[in-house]
Amino acid sequence: MMKILNYINGEWIEPNVAEYLDVVNPATGELLARTPVCGLDDVAAAAKAAAEAFPAWRQTPAQERIQYLFKLRDLMKSNMDEIARTIVEECGKTFDEAKAEMVRAIENVEIAGGIPMMMKGELSEDIAPGIDEMMIRQPVGVCATVCPFNFPGMIPFWYLPYALACGNTYIIKPSEKVPMTMQFIFKLVEQAGLPKGVINLVNGAKEAVDAILDHPAIRAVTFVGSSPVAKYIYRRSAEQGKRVQAQGGAKNPVVILPDADMEMAVKIVADSAFGCAGQRCLAVSWAVTVAEARDEFTEIMCDAAQSRVVGYGLEAGVQMGPVISQASRARVEGLIGLGAAEGATVCVDGRNAVVKNYERGAFVRPTVLANVRPESEMHRTEIFGPVLSLMHANTIDEALALVNGGPYGNQASIFTASGAAARRFRYEAEAGNIGVNIGVAAPMAFYPFSGWKDSFFGDLHGQGMDAVEFFTQKKVVVERWPKEWSRKF
């Protein structure tokens, strides 16, 4: 069993806590580790270390700071298979999905390597005779990220590389459900030789999060997780005067027009809805078929759902793993039952799945529900499992009304061969990430990971220039240097 430690001030520390939470392999049921439920003392120690490391780190030239990121990037690349195996074990993904996650993490480290250019300031000379004005960017100080379970290797890297490269120091709080990936990655952080205290790891759950939100030395907080917690993090951080961005949950629609390439649309939508067992904030969770798209799309989608190979992500040929826990499985199955009770037709039923040799696994097979009503409770709830709901609209106007009718706005996609329809959708859909003939519209690291409505609380997002803006504060300086003074020399 792996021992879960904190990493504070460059040392691995066994926290002194009374409570631990089990970390279970969701495919095998094996107990892998126990997460220490840390609280105020551990967060205070990490914040102290990060605050003490800050003055020297911010004075380290950006060009030197990014050399550590280059080292970390090389280490992440050369250890990719082992990190991916850890993600499969604790999170339940397939090996390919776990590697794809790490590719996105590394991409962010690479983009943050351009920080010296991204954080350079501006200068305007002679705004009045002999007076110049400049804007410089300075780091914010100690920053922290609170992570969800579903991308244990990638999500911290939407923020961390930018924050460090900009001269901030850092605390990461992984999800208590998947603490092992960060144990591994912090071994690489150690090998990269970052100065003590620049980056710290504290494990735990709500107590650790609350301690982060309330600690006066922590100046900025980023969060990714469910919407109710995101709202709470946003409010409580803001009350403490901190910078905050909080990514929330999702319920992502896709619109299928009759002119779409149906085979392609189904393949891509199935990968989106059932990939990572539907536990992706950009997963499509409901499809609106327009006019005569309905029958063909429904028929091919049901075949695709039924034929998906479900099993343990480390085995060859497996296309979908389990959901994160037995509790999650029970919740997802309950929501499928609720949908049926509310009048939906269960076309493909993934409940009560048994995978040979993995009878203790938290498996839900791909599920397709048709005739889902927009006002039903099942439709208003984020399922976060491999369940695709189908709805129907007669026109694109009706489809857009459905798309924009819900509280979330993380992603919306359309499948069509019509540029005009795609343009209208891109223009009118109320979501921060738009896909046109794309199932998972995940932005590259040089674009912000957007999100609207109840999927995001804040202003600046993760990744790219938004992250640089978030992790720096602007200082405007106005200087007078009368010409006659320089003539003295």
Ligand code: NAD
């Ligand atoms: P979660 O909200 O349960 O937990 C996320 C983090 O918050 C964890 O570190 C947890 O310890 C902490 N936490 C949980 N309850 C808390 C509380 N009451 N007070 C303070 N801290 C608390 O989310 P999860 O189940 O780990 O992740 C799945 C959710 O994350 C889904 O809703 C999914 O849509 C969302 N998500 C969103 C994005 C995005 O970019 N918008 C990306 C990934 C996941």
